[in-house]
Every structure is written in structure tokens, then in C-alpha cells.
Amino acid sequence: MKQRTLWSAALVVGLTLTAGCGSAAGPNSQSGDSGNKLVVWDWKSGDENAARYVEKAKADFAKKHSDIEVEFVAQPFDQYYTLLGAAIQAGKGPDVILFNGGGQIRDRVDALAPLDTYIAEDKQRLAGWDAFTKDGKAYAAPVTLQGHPLYYNKALYETAGLDQDSPAKTWDDFVKDCGVITEKTGAKCLALGNKEGIGIQFFLSAFGSATLTPQEYDDWIAGKRNWSSPDVKRIFELWKQANDAGLNTDGANSTAMFNDAFAAFQSTKAANVIGLMSDVGHWKDFTEFLGSDTVGVMDAPLVNPAATPSLPYDGGIGYGVAKWTKDPEVAADLVRSLTSTDALSAFYADGGAIASDTTIDLSSGGPAVQTIVSEVKTGKPALHVALPSKTVDLMGRLSQQLLSGSITVDEVVAQLAASDKTG
Structure with a gap:
């Protein structure tokens, strides 16, 4: 995959996939018949x-x-x-x-x-x-x-006695640090909202580059997805294991991503959140609540030693x-x-x-x-964006079932593979 181009310290605002304002289309909301x-x-x-x-x-x-x-x-x-x-x-x-x-x-x-x-x-x-x-x-x-940077609260890390400028590099160390943070501060590890089935999209794309090999990642983006790969299955196993281990904020399936999950991070109820680069749940929102020096951006902790973590965008x-x-x-x-x-x-x-x-x-x-800007150069497309929309919708429903324990990871990847094949 070719390297992204980095520009002069610069990237700007826009719109996001979050719920918007306005009312449904009225009778005059169509293309103008007069041509003017x-x-x-x-x-x-x-x-x-x-x-x-x-x-x-x-x-x-x-x-x-x-x-x-x-x-x-x-x-x-x-x-x-x-x-x-x-x-x-x-x-x-x-x-x-x-x-x-x-x-x-x-x-x-x-x-x-x-x-x-x-x-x-x-x-x-x-x-x-x-x-x-x-x-x-x-x-x-x-x-x-x-994109989906992994934000963290430097103040909570410091209060827990951890190095706020050097967060965990591996998944195992990340889980250990989360346990320390919860013990010392009472904050959960990850703020998660999956009421709309969106949480799994963020999780897949944020942790995917730390789990798949570079070749598997590039093949996924190119449409050559191997849903039976142990590394692909590992992402969904982590999704379930993180919840079962109490890393997530409570009630993820009944918590809206927009904006309740982000509010949990902003109110220091969670030390980490997979956020956005757009105008909701992003660095500016978080710094307004927590302060510019408190909001950090970390690489996804390495799950597979053969993987190369990168910013998904x-x-x-x-x-x-x-x-x-x-x-x-x-x-x-x-x-x-x-x-x-x-x-x-x-x-x-x-x-x-x-x-x-x-x-x-x-x-x-x-x-x-500035951390986000520096990582754009080597960033790669987000895994969930490469999927057909019907497969993304199915993944949201199945992710809720995984958290509730009513389906297995093997059943999830089998259904997603079938959907992706016909997408």
C-alpha cells in the first residue's frame, strides 16, 4: 500500500456521521424544475x-x-x-x-x-x-x-502511577495498566457505546492494524478478506474478552456512541476512548473538557508481534x-x-x-x-469502511449479541463472511 502524503501541519474540520439537525424532506426539497x-x-x-x-x-x-x-x-x-x-x-x-x-x-x-x-x-x-x-x-x-485515534487521559494515567507520556505498547501491558487505573482511580479502561452497533466499527478499525499482519490488512482493504483467519477472529475475540473482563464502561449495548460514550471519557469515567477526527468525539471536544495537556493519542497496543499499528483513516x-x-x-x-x-x-x-x-x-x-497529523503519513484506510454497508450493519447487530453472550465468535465471522461474499 502506498504511503499517504503528509501536508504542512494541517488538516481541518468537517462534518461527521453523528446525528444531525433538521427535519425530513418537504415537498420543495427536490431539484429545482426551473433550472435556477x-x-x-x-x-x-x-x-x-x-x-x-x-x-x-x-x-x-x-x-x-x-x-x-x-x-x-x-x-x-x-x-x-x-x-x-x-x-x-x-x-x-x-x-x-x-x-x-x-x-x-x-x-x-x-x-x-x-x-x-x-x-x-x-x-x-x-x-x-x-x-x-x-x-x-x-x-x-x-x-x-x-479516522479513529485511540485517545487517553494523561491525568488518570499519572494518578495511577503510570508514565503518561509512554502508554502501553502491547495488548497485555495495556490490560495490566487498565487494571491499575481502575484500582487507583475507579475509572474504567474503555468508554464504549454500542447501542447503535457503531462501537464495533471503531474497535475493528482501531485495533485491526495491531492484530492483522500488513499483508492481511492490505488484502482486507483490497477486498480479499479471509474471515477464517485466526488474526481476524482474534479481533472479535478481543471485543468480547474486553467486555467480559470489565474493561468497558457498563452497559455498552444500551449506551449510545453519540454522545454518551464520549461523555464518559470527558467526565473521567474512562481512561481511554476510540474517538474520531471529525467534529464530534474528537480532540477539540475532549480538550475543551479535559484540557489540552491532558488529552493524549496513543498507538493501538500490539496484539500480534507481526502487525504494524497505524492510524486508521x-x-x-x-x-x-x-x-x-x-x-x-x-x-x-x-x-x-x-x-x-x-x-x-x-x-x-x-x-x-x-x-x-x-x-x-x-x-x-x-x-x-499534532500527534494525529504526524501519524497521517503512515496511516491506512479503516477496516470497516472497506466493507459493504449491509455487512457493516450486520456486524453491528452481531457485535451486540457477542457482548450479550448469545452468539460465538465462529458464528459471527461465518455470517460476516457470507454477507461480504454477496455484498
Whole structure:
């Protein structure tokens, strides 16, 4: 796998997969019949932190197309892909559409216009294209980079008598340190929320590079996944063992990842959390609660001596163009405005997450974000993002059963293998 390109201390904010604001689509939320209006569907444009981003993007687009109105419709995230599916089935709906990278967009490329002829000038400036590409064609322009750093609370480590600047390098030492932290501070090891079945996605991608060999990892991303591999099974065994051993915060299957699990880490009820690089559950949120010097980022502790831990990240979210839009070139211009440096810079100031623009300086972000930036160079795509969306959904349900003890690891990997094969 080729090495990622690192830019000048810089990565910026964006949108995330967390629940958004807004109401379901109304009768006027479709592509404008008159040709002088573009409708955008997303799940974040109604958020306060997105206000300047939207303003900057609209201003940039108006410079090119002052006669075209742009309407943003912020949909509720828990209904987003259902609403979008209905629009796709009807063959009409918004002109510009926000997607999560990976399976969510790859499963729907038949409803989208390829963007390659419109966004050639942006290819070098923006990172994260792979998550929005299928069969060599880009179907959305990346707004954010999304990944899953393992954050830790340096103050809790210090209180427990551990070296806050040198966290455990192996899984066994990590588990031992967790026991010391719980004994000395009362805090659990890992803040976990799996009510939505999302916790397993974070766990798989965060600990996968410490468990799979580099070849197994690259094969997984390339679609050559061996679900019967002992190393693959080991990840799901660790998922269950960590819970059985009391490493997780209580009631993981009844705890929402957004935002209850993150709140547990912020309130020092857990010493570690697998977080995000975007605008929720990320370094900026955590430092606002705990302080910049308290939030650390550690490599995944080594499970397999043959593995090479790395930061899992991809393009997080991106905007694509519906194939039914009247003028794909004009709609693509709006996508370019939504990924312009000015627009993304506004999100850095207001939200502080990590986005796709490689030219924006993030040097003032503090120690945690500087660690993330330094690890992007050798980072690899997240394991769960490479899976078909239906397999990810199945994995969420099976992960809940694993925590409850109603299914075995062998049964889990067998079902996932079958789903992946037909995905």
C-alpha cells in the first residue's frame, strides 16, 4: 500500500456521521424544475458550527453563478439514507448529496454522476478521495478525513502511577495498566457505546492494524478478506474478552456512541476512548473538557508481534452530484465551493475537526492533533469502511449479541463472511 502524503501541519474540520439537525424532506426539497435552483441534502448544515461553512461555500458559488439559488435541507441522520433511498428509487430529489465514505456511497454510485472531469484541479489539494471512488471514478469530493485515534487521559494515567507520556505498547501491558487505573482511580479502561452497533466499527478499525499482519490488512482493504483467519477472529475475540473482563464502561449495548460514550471519557469515567477526527468525539471536544495537556493519542497496543499499528483513516464525508440534476457541471461547481479552502477554514475555526484540505495550517491545535497529523503519513484506510454497508450493519447487530453472550465468535465471522461474499 502506498504511503499517504503528509501536508504542512494541517488538516481541518468537517462534518461527521453523528446525528444531525433538521427535519425530513418537504415537498420543495427536490431539484429545482426551473433550472435556477440547486438543492443540497445533508445532515449537518443546520448545525451552529456549520453556519459559516455554509455561508462561505454559498459566497464562493455565487461568484460563479450569481443567478442560481442554493437551498440546504438538513435531514435527520437516523433517517438520512432511508430518505435518500426513496429519492433514488423515484429518480428525483436533491442535486447535491452528502455521503459517508465507503459502502454508503459505493452502494449508490448508479444514482450519481462521476465528477472526475470537473474536479481535476482539486485532486492534489484535497485528500481522502479513495473513500469516494469506485472502479476508478470519483463520485464525491471529500470534505473531511475521518479516522479513529485511540485517545487517553494523561491525568488518570499519572494518578495511577503510570508514565503518561509512554502508554502501553502491547495488548497485555495495556490490560495490566487498565487494571491499575481502575484500582487507583475507579475509572474504567474503555468508554464504549454500542447501542447503535457503531462501537464495533471503531474497535475493528482501531485495533485491526495491531492484530492483522500488513499483508492481511492490505488484502482486507483490497477486498480479499479471509474471515477464517485466526488474526481476524482474534479481533472479535478481543471485543468480547474486553467486555467480559470489565474493561468497558457498563452497559455498552444500551449506551449510545453519540454522545454518551464520549461523555464518559470527558467526565473521567474512562481512561481511554476510540474517538474520531471529525467534529464530534474528537480532540477539540475532549480538550475543551479535559484540557489540552491532558488529552493524549496513543498507538493501538500490539496484539500480534507481526502487525504494524497505524492510524486508521479515510475520506470521512463528501458531496456528490445526483445523475438526475439538470446541469451536472453547475452542480459540480457547488461541490467545489463546498470543498473550497475558505469554507473548510471556517469549519476549522468553528468546529476544529480534521478535513480534506491539505493547505490549511493546524499547528495551533495542541499536542493531540499534532500527534494525529504526524501519524497521517503512515496511516491506512479503516477496516470497516472497506466493507459493504449491509455487512457493516450486520456486524453491528452481531457485535451486540457477542457482548450479550448469545452468539460465538465462529458464528459471527461465518455470517460476516457470507454477507461480504454477496455484498
